Amino acid sequence: MIGIFCKKNLKILFVGAEAAPFVKIGGLSSVMKSLPKALNEIGHDARVMIPKYLSIDTEKYFLKMEHEGLEVPTGNSAEPDHLVCNVRRCDPIKEEGIVTTYFLENQEYYEKRANVYGYSDDPVRWALLCRGVLEFIKKNRNWVPDVIVCADWQSALIPNFLKTTYSNIPKLTKIATVFSIHNLYFQAMYDHRFVSEMDFDDGHSEIPGFDNPRLTKINWMRRGIMYADAINTVSPTYAKEIMTKNYGELLDELLRERRSVLSGILNGIDYDLWNPEKNPHVAFPYYARNLSARAKNKASLQGQFNLPIKKDAFIMAIVCRFTKQKGLDLLMPILDLILQELPAQLVIVGEGDSEYMHFFHNLETKYPDKVAVHLKFDSVLAHKIFAGADVVLVPSKFEPCGLVQLEAMRMGTIPIVRKTGGLADSVEDYSPEKQTGTGFVFEKFDSSSLMIAIIRAFENFRDRERWQELQKRAMSKDFSWESSAEKYVKLFLQAIAIHGPK
Ligand code: GLC
Numbered sequence: 001m002i003g004i005f006c007k008k009n010l011k012i013l014f015v016g017a018e019a020a021p022f023v024k025i026g027g028l029s030s031v032m033k034s035l036p037k038a039l040n041e042i043g044h045d046a047r048v049m050i051p052k053y054l055s056i057d058t059e060k061y062f063l064k065m066e067h068e069g070l071e072v073p074t075g076n077s078a079e080p081d082h083l084v085c086n087v088r089r090c091d092p093i094k095e096e097g098i099v100t101t102y103f104l105e106n107q108e109y110y111e112k113r114a115n116v117y118g119y120s121d122d123p124v125r126w127a128l129l130c131r132g133v134l135e136f137i138k139k140n141r142n143w144v145p146d147v148i149v150c151a152d153w154q155s156a157l158i159p160n161f162l163k164t165t166y167s168n169i170p171k172l173t174k175i176a177t178v179f180s181i182h183n184l185y186f187q188a189m190y191d192h193r194f195v196s197e198m199d200f201d202d203g204h205s206e207i208p209g210f211d212n213p214r215l216t217k218i219n220w221m222r223r224g225i226m227y228a229d230a231i232n233t234v235s236p237t238y239a240k241e242i243m244t245k246n247y248g249e250l251l252d253e254l255l256r257e258r259r260s261v262l263s264g265i266l267n268g269i270d271y272d273l274w275n276p277e278k279n280p281h282v283a284f285p286y287y288a289r290n291l292s293a294r295a296k297n298k299a300s301l302q303g304q305f306n307l308p309i310k311k312d313a314f315i316m317a318i319v320c321r322f323t324k325q326k327g328l329d330l331l332m333p334i335l336d337l338i339l340q341e342l343p344a345q346l347v348i349v350g351e352g353d354s355e356y357m358h359f360f361h362n363l364e365t366k367y368p369d370k371v372a373v374h375l376k377f378d379s380v381l382a383h384k385i386f387a388g389a390d391v392v393l394v395p396s397k398f399e400p401c402g403l404v405q406l407e408a409m410r411m412g413t414i415p416i417v418r419k420t421g422g423l424a425d426s427v428e429d430y431s432p433e434k435q436t437g438t439g440f441v442f443e444k445f446d447s448s449s450l451m452i453a454i455i456r457a458f459e460n461f462r463d464r465e466r467w468q469e470l471q472k473r474a475m476s477k478d479f480s481w482e483s484s485a486e487k488y489v490k491l492f493l494q495a496i497a498i499h500g501p502k
Helices: 027-041 107-111 122-139 157-163 220-227 236-241 252-257 294-304 335-341 354-366 379-388 404-411 421-426 447-461 464-476 481-499
Strands: 011-015 045-051 064-073 082-090 101-105 147-151 176-181 230-233 262-264 314-322 344-352 371-374 391-394 414-418 440-442
Touching: 011 027, 011 122, 027 045, 027 147, 027 481, 045 122, 064 122, 082 122, 101 107, 101 122, 107 122, 122 157, 147 157, 147 481, 157 176, 157 220, 176 220, 176 481, 220 252, 230 236, 230 481, 236 262, 236 421, 294 314, 294 379, 314 354, 314 379, 314 404, 314 447, 335 344, 335 447, 344 354, 344 379, 354 371, 379 404, 391 404, 391 447, 404 414, 404 421, 404 464, 414 421, 414 447, 414 464, 440 447, 447 464
Parallel strands: 011 045, 011 147, 045 101, 147 176, 176 230, 230 262, 314 344, 314 391, 344 371, 391 414, 414 440
Antiparallel strands: 064 082, 082 101
């Protein structure tokens, strides 16, 4: 079977809830943009399909009508038995790294909503995406993918639908599926950890219709893992971790059962975008061999955040979603001490749970000369921060991959990370004796371990020459998509082989 697919002609459709630059909430959106782009650069035809949210600008991206009046069956026992959607298309825009992207359009479920996630009828919204994608492929004469890559739970019913409801449609039965886990924690709307036995979803029952309350209770993540031909996650360490009780979110047993088709491929980042020499958001361009312009970027960062302009300040940055996952709880008890004892400044960009929002806001009020917060996620600011900050803190409790540490290293900001998931795979602990390593790594999930890592970083920061060597090493690591894209091609060929010639 593999033989008939030479390595250059795969047609791959990525389906998920978000894709940059159209809609950006989390790291998933970056991967949904840069991975298809990297695959196309090595000769494949990778495309993307997401819902058409209100915020996506039809004119800016020249969206064309691809399919008008697509009828998507609801599986309801009563009316309506279908919902009417359109599919719009954005053609590739090379300068912006955009590949062919399809948008499922529906007034009620996407167009009228200001947000991407968090509605009580989310199960219907995502079931509509899953079926909408399949109905679109079924009716589309021009393009049928060899592989569909479903990202996270919102698209996880596609493999299940293909093996059941759509199993007698020849055009669709040939399609292999890969289920990509970007975050195992989120398994659907329903909190899978507290379900009663009666509501437990073993994944074998028929997918309920859109109007069936049971749709809210099925475990989409479980079904993605059960029905896809191959499963992958976004780093080799996280792939191992999720097969353990500690990280498995109650799906570790199932993941162990499916281990022969489970792999971990480290995410890359777009090296063109995060290039400090050519980055439009970097005021003073620089490169690894000559870091002198970084001092000016540091001053401009301090200026922008209204912090005193001090060349010797140890600028620590936090750039993330404020959720439990990110390990901010470890930082909260030690920040007072750090800010009082070290000549440090702290720059925070992100948004999320209110307890963290309040905490950072209060911290800024308490230390106006040392702390500056921007409580809204802002991708442009992230570039400016990594051009001028000294370290970035990523003390995650778990981290499927993490992109921030990769972006920071590329720009010469040194990561301080917990040894978990993709952080463990991408940051090597600094050794002053051997002059190796690219960051500061701690293992135990506790505040003192994090504190020691921060102090270690600060002590080394004071030795300017060595610190620059460390920056150069971090900057010269290759976390572009090149090698990971090749690994994905192998994974797709494996999924096609497992799927067989149906
Ligand atoms: C999720 C994960 C993060 C990963 C990203 C992209 O946001 O939490 O670790 O980098 O997806 O795969």
